[in-house]
Amino acid sequence: xxxxxxxxxxxxxxxxxxxxxxxxxxxxxxxxxxxxxxxxxxxxxxxxxxxxxxxxxxxxxxxxxxxxxxxxxxxxxxxxxxxxxxxxxxxxxxxxxxxxxxxxxxxxxxxxxxxxxxxxxxxxxxxxxxxxxxxxxxxxxxxxxxxxxxxxxxxxxxxxxxxxxxxxxxxxxxxxxxxxxxxxxxxxxxxxxxxxxxxxxxxxxxxxxxxxxxxxxxxxxxxxxxxxxxxxxxxxxxxxxxxxxxxxxxxxxxxxxxxxxxxxxxxxxxxxxxxxxxxxxxxxxxxxxxxxxxxxxxxxxxxxxxxxxxxxxxxxxxxxxxxxxxxxxxxxxxxxxxx
Numbered sequence: 011x012x013x014x015x016x017x018x019x020x021x022x023x024x025x026x027x028x029x030x031x032x033x034x035x036x037x038x039x040x041x042x043x044x045x046x047x048x049x050x051x052x053x054x055x056x057x058x059x060x061x062x063x064x065x066x067x068x069x070x071x072x073x074x075x076x077x078x079x080x081x082x083x084x085x086x087x088x089x090x091x092x093x094x095x096x097x098x099x100x101x102x103x104x105x106x107x108x109x110x111x112x113x114x115x116x117x118x119x120x121x122x123x124x125x126x127x128x129x130x131x132x133x134x135x136x137x138x139x140x141x142x143x144x145x146x147x148x149x150x151x152x153x154x155x156x157x158x159x160x161x162x163x164x165x166x167x168x169x170x171x172x173x174x175x176x177x178x179x180x181x182x183x184x185x186x187x188x189x190x191x192x193x194x195x196x197x198x199x200x201x202x203x204x205x206x207x208x209x210x211x212x213x214x215x216x217x218x219x220x221x222x223x224x225x226x227x228x229x230x231x232x233x234x235x236x237x238x239x240x241x242x243x244x245x246x247x248x249x250x251x252x253x254x255x256x257x258x259x260x261x262x263x264x265x266x267x268x269x270x271x272x273x274x275x276x277x278x279x280x281x282x283x284x285x286x287x288x289x290x291x292x293x294x295x296x297x298x299x300x301x302x303x304x305x306x307x308x309x310x311x312x313x314x315x316x317x318x319x320x321x322x323x324x325x326x327x328x329x330x331x332x333x334x335x336x337x338x339x340x341x342x343x344x345x346x347x348x349x
Contacts, residue, residue: 069258073251074318080247081112081322087240088128088149094233095223097136097145106329107131113326116285116319125150127330139212144219148227152241154191157273158184160245164270171270174300180274187277199224248276255314263301271297285316 085108089101107128115124125146132142161184164171171177198220227234249272256262263271275293279286291312295305303311 066258069254070314070318073254073258073314074322076247076251076254077318077322078325080244080251081108083240083244083247084108084149087152087237087244088145090233090237090240091145091149091152091223092132092136094230094237095141095145095148095226097132097138097141099132099135103135104132109323109326110329111326112323113330116323138219140215140219141223143216144223147220148223151191151195152237153245154187154277156238156241156245157277158187158191160242160249160273161270164266168266168270171267176297176300177270180271180297183274183277195224199228245273245276249273251318252311252315255318256311258314259307259310261298261303261307261311263298263303267298267301285319286312287316290316 082105085105086101088108089099089104092099092104110131111124111128113124114127128146129139129142132145133139136142161180165177165181165184172181198217227237249268252272252275253262253265253268256268271294274297275290278293279290281289291309294303294308294312298308299305
């Protein structure tokens with residue numbers, strides 16, 4: 011038949027690992043790592059004395075409230091991106107969608123699901139899948155800017171934190187994150203990078219929208235500064251929440267130690283498929299070991315943070331069940347980002 015495409019020989023086909031298998035492996039690795047940490051630290055866990063239970067409950071309640079405030083700031087950060095790119099959505103809608111995505115991301119074995127939900131629901135409102143995708147990607151990138159900067163600022167202000175391996179690893183991870191991020195932003199913003207992908211398939215349109223959005227922020231440094239300020243407030247609140255949860259079990263390495271290590275924990279926990287479980291606890295053991303925090307305390311702290319995050323994420327269940335019913339007819343099919 012004329013113009014027909016010849017079948018690709020089996021020897022030339024690329025082997026693809028099923029997504030479900032990858033997720034299962036990540037879940038298994040997270041569960042295995044957590045189980046190993048609990049086994050190793052079982053003596054410390056059994057001997058742990060939290061002191062006054064009422065005081066511990068008060069610290070944990072404060073941590074939960076701070077986590078809730080942090081998630082509101084994250085929704086504000088996302089709305090700021092959308093507003094700068096002229097994506098029509100209200101702050102109330104972004105908060106509702108963000109909470110629904112938070113519930114999905116923390117109760118399902120993947121963090122991608124929450125972002126997919128955000129893109130899909132925002133696209134229903136603004137009428138553009140590409141622009142919705144761009145807002146989520148740019149909002150995510152701001153976190154990867156702020157977290158390593160917090161760590162480096164803390165390490166510079168207290169160089170003694172670098173005297174042990176945990177501090178050195180944190181510093182190296184922060185610098186490496188900034189280098190990788192700079193490369194990603196350069197490729198995304200440069201005309202010869204994603205700038206060449208405007209139009210065509212949905213994937214090309216989405217990547218092109220990211221390029222356009224980053225260009226808008228480059229032309230409006232004031233908007234970029236406000237976005238980073240909100241992002242800083244969000245990440246700082248998460249650090250404070252970790253410190254409050256630590257206070258509940260008597261873990262207090264100091265403010266600058268928290269600022270140096272908690273951001274790196276937030277970065278590496280993205281490797282886990284179940285809300286950071288296993289990876290977060292292992293990172294806390296590594297970073298806090300030289301500050302008088304034993305393995306049992308570090309593991310329990312990680313589990314407390316996870317439990318509090320799950321608790322706050324429950325507020326997104328109603329938004330997940332009731333959201334996504336916007337009237338699509340009021341918005342044009344495509345909204346030019348940054349027009």
